[in-house]
């Protein structure tokens with residue numbers, strides 16, 4: 289596609305952009321229970337103004353833009369204080385949870401390289417419930433992920449299995465507070481104590497929980513200890529762009545002290561160009577997300593966050609009770625905050641997700657494991673909290689609808705998945721993709737058969753297929 293030979297008028301540009309949004313699910317209608325974390329209109333406007341105020345400033349160089357350095361310092365200090373860190377805690381604002389986790393794993397790898405240089409293949413131990421960002425970090429950084437099981441009832445990481453998985457090459461233990469999939473907080477004190485006992489680092493992924501759980505604790509709710517109050521926790525990731533209600537592009541990575549954070553920082557005077565000194569993965573980056581994060585922390589203050597957390601938590605509890613009350617649905621594990629998942633022994637939840645999508649609701653399909661069923665995820669946030677009753681009414685109606693639908697041909701899928709696992713040739717893959725309604729270069733509408741297939745395939749095969757599919761988009 290060539291660039292237009294002559295430029296369009298501003299109105300035409302913006303009208304076109306607005307029209308593209310018609311392709312998307314309308315999150316503003318409050319029916320998307322994932323991906324979007326929206327505060328009220330007034331708070332959103334403050335974030336937007338702050339973002340635009342710093343749109344052009346570059347976080348690359350705080351000597352040129354000292355105000356950007358101040359904003360980062362303030363955001364890190366406020367989040368560290370909330371997470372019960374002392375003055376020794378050091379950290380940075382990153383572009384998101386994935387970058388914070390990448391940096392935590394890089395720091396652990398390079399710290400180990402300095403302390404235990406004999407390790408040639410570093411390993412990190414994590415529960416299967418930990419976020420895929422750790423697998424990505426492992427993949428990018430040459431660290432081996434050693435994945436262990438979880439308690440099939442509580443969905444908490446199995447600490448004994450983690451202990452058994454530690455080898456002389458282990459550098460890092462991972463805990464989630466909570467895991468995204470089921471919203472369950474791992475036994476962080478036990479995992480951190482294990483790390484301390486074995487001389488290992490311990491990262492707590494509080495990307496979704498750091499803010500919400502901390503304010504639940506401040507509101508007097510029983511919250512399992514997960515932050516710097518736990519001895520042995522050496523780093524934490526906390527996303528401002530989730531339950532911090534900042535604009536996307538803002539997370540915080542925190543270390544117990546700067547001697548550890550030092551391993552995160554990269555510097556280069558090795559080229560003909562300017563000095564590069566990057567604490568985070570990105571170099572040039574807009575000051576917008578950082579300013580948005582600073583703005584929301586200061587605009588809401590503790591009282592504002594407490595109000596939001598109370599509203600969201602009450603809505604979650606009502607929703608969980610309502611889901612449990614629908615015949616055939618059951619909530620998995622013991623969700624600690626405002627995200628949870630539910631499964632069904634009587635209907636296909638992938639068909640249920642499609643039925644809800646036809647009514648413009650988005651519930652997120654998740655996969656089964658050998659010890660847990662396929663399920664649908666719900667993240668409750670402030671912007672959708674008013675829609676609990678409407679969601680429950682449609683959910684109950686869709687459960688009935690799916691019961692009346694012809695079941696998916698799961699035998700065909702299971703047989704096809706088994707054949708594909710044996711022979712993942714491009715032809716076999718193309719044939720099967722067509723059979724489940726996936727055409728190269730096209731985004732699918734109905735997902736049930738596709739999810740069914742992905743769930744049935746071994747992960748390695750499913751991942752290759754997904755990479756090829758995206759590569760063709």
Ligand SMILES: Cc1ncc(COP(=O)(O)O)c(C=O)c1O
Pocket residue numbers: 383384385386387389419421464466467468493494495496527539
């Ligand atoms: C627990 C957890 N960790 C990490 C991430 C990755 O965060 P991001 O999507 O901001 O990169 C997520 C995303 O949902 C998450 O839920």
